[in-house]
Amino acid sequence: MKVSNKLCVSRLYMYRKALSRFKQMGCIKIFSDNLADGIGVTSSQVRKDFSIFGLSGNKKGGYLVEDLIQKLDEILGKNKPQRVIVIGAGNIGTALMKYKAFVKEGLEIAAAFDTDSAKVDRADEIPVLPLSELADFVRQNDIRVGIIAVPDIVAQEVLNVMISAGIRGALNFAPIRLNVPEDFIINNVNVGVELETVIYMVNALDRRPGNE
Amino acid sequence: MKVSNKLCVSRLYMYRKALSRFKQMGCIKIFSDNLADGIGVTSSQVRKDFSIFGLSGNKKGGYLVEDLIQKLDEILGKNKPQRVIVIGAGNIGTALMKYKAFVKEGLEIAAAFDTDSAKVDRADEIPVLPLSELADFVRQNDIRVGIIAVPDIVAQEVLNVMISAGIRGALNFAPIRLNVPEDFIINNVNVGVELETVIYMVNALDRRPGNE
DNA sequence: TAGATTGTTAATCGATTAACAATC
DNA sequence: TAGATTGTTAATCGATTAACAATC
Incomplete structure (x- = not known):
């Protein structure tokens, strides 16, 4: 097995x-x-x-x-709810917080984190907290997985914070290669490249009708 | 080649x-x-x-x-801007409309479409139009690729509309298998499954420390 | 030139598919 | 029983990697 x-x-x-x-x-x-x-x-x-x-x-x-x-x-492991956090309360981050398909799957977003204090909102159903509180929150709530939804320039930095807080794996939306330790699980979703690949394939089909 | x-x-x-x-x-x-x-x-x-x-x-x-x-x-094909449309102006759809990484990549969202008339907004920089206008828009603007950001229950239906409007490829965020003609390009991004895979791997690492 | 890097071919690796014996 | 489906092994397929001759 x-x-x-x-x-x-x-x-x-x-x-x-x-x-x-x-x-x-x-x-x-x-x-x-x-x-x-x-x-x-x-x-x-x-x-x-x-x-x-x-x-x-x-x-x-x-x-x-x-x-x-x-x-x-x-x-x-679908018997127990899976709790994760989101880092970055921007476009992607907030969309994921509201994403209903997650709930259906038994996935629960416990909190979001952002460095922008204007985005902090402790009262929300899913609270948005300052990044500085990430480590404490992760320890107190036994969070093991996070979603990286920050701009690519700060992604590595944010990932380092996550790692030192004890997070074990991440789903990364930032379009950049991140360095992680051997035993850290990272899964990259690059929406831009996925879209561009579709565009390329469509154009390629046109250029050579009848192939592929 | x-x-x-x-x-x-x-x-x-x-x-x-x-x-x-x-x-x-x-x-x-x-x-x-x-x-x-x-x-x-x-x-x-x-x-x-x-x-x-x-x-x-x-x-x-x-x-x-x-x-x-x-x-x-x-x-x-990065010399000419690549224009695409988004179908579904919900969480994911609107996040993509505002996604700055697309702009950097030369990707342009020409319009969004939704069946909910409350979401229609012709005045926005990226207009949100009724789904019924999709076919006309696609023809007039020579759109070839669309992003499916609708609930899975209506995804196939929406895809059929896109296909008959002449769209040639799609990036699909709906977590369901879609039926497409041979020469239609479809690329599925299943955020839920990608996240669940990370969770599984993290838990698996725990169960057997030292493997994988 | 000697050293280093490309471009390509062959070897390897891993994942998918086909085939079929076991069996309900 | 005869027919159909599983579970597994072997064959195939495709993608990645290693190796090395060509060459700047």
């Missing part, structure tokens, strides 16, 4: 989401083919992913939806 | 960004090793990527920064 496979883990979350939909539709049993269609992979991939995590079904009869959901929730 | 390689294209954009920084620092020449460090890959990867796109340097002496920037801009 190797666990170094980021892609496989993210598919597990997608299977989980698809299963909720299947359940809602009244499905009791599900085949690897159905799940494959649900998230857009092959049935081989589904069975392979499941075997890596020790998820088994019936040689005939597929998988029991309810059973599979339970096992996945166990593996993915 | 194959062009089906999404990862390679996105690295090209990252090299481009790193080069701007190197230029700012006064660099005239650059080696594959420098660029590799800049975006966190190997120098082999850099030279391989360049050779795919016919970018060449000097057998000694590396690459001329200015020259490389120009060639990359040509390849990536």
Whole structure:
């Protein structure tokens, strides 16, 4: 049971989401083919992913939806709410604080942090606190993961604060490469580059109609 | 010169960004090793990527920064501004409309669209228009790429509107698998799953200290 | 020139897919 | 039982890396 496979883990979350939909539709049993269609992979991939995590079904009869959901929730830690913090209460940061899809997924933003004192708001449902209070908050609330939503110029600096406060992993929206210690988990989401890639591909299709 | 390689294209954009920084620092020449460090890959990867796109340097002496920037801009279409639209003027959509990193990259959001008439605002710098006007706008402004920032329940429906209006590619933030025609480019960004993957990895590290 | 770097080919690595025996 | 699906192994595919001849 190797666990170094980021892609496989993210598919597990997608299977989980698809299963909720299947359940809602009244499905009791599900085949690897159905799940494959649900998230857009092959049935081989589904069975392979499941075997890596020790998820088994019936040689005939597929998988029991309810059973599979339970096992996945166990593996993915979906039974307890996952509390994270956001650093940077700008455009991206505040959008994430209000993002309803997080709530549905059992993800909870415990607080946001910003250096701009004008943005501090302790009364809000999700409080916005000064960055200087990050370390205390992280320790008191046992926060392990943060979202970096600050401009790229200050991203490394902010990350260093997070690391020394004991944070163990981050989702980074700043479009810059960050230096992290070996055992720190970092996942970069570069919205600009993702958009530009789409633009490039569309233009490339035009230049050579009929290829790719 | 194959062009089906999404990862390679996105690295090209990252090299481009790193080069701007190197230029700012006064660099005239650059080696594959420098660029590799800049975006966190190997120098082999850099030279391989360049050779795919016919970018060449000097057998000694590396690459001329200015020259490389120009060639990359040509390849990536950075000489003309790239105009896109946003569908959905909710949290994510409005955050993207205000996102400064887009402007820096030469990305321009021409308009946003929403079915909620309360959100319509024709006077704004970036106008918010009713979804019903999307097709006309796209044709008049020759828009080819859109960003889907609507709830997952309506994402497919919205995508269909975009496709029939002549849009050719989309960056999709809705956490659901969308059905698209063969020649339509779709790039999914699933923020929830990206965050959950970080959480999983952090917890996994804890469970087995010393692995991965 | 000697040393260093490119450009490209071959080797490696890892992830996906196909195939099929086991079996319900 | 016959048919269908799992679980796993082997084959394939694609991307990354290493190596090195060419050469400035």
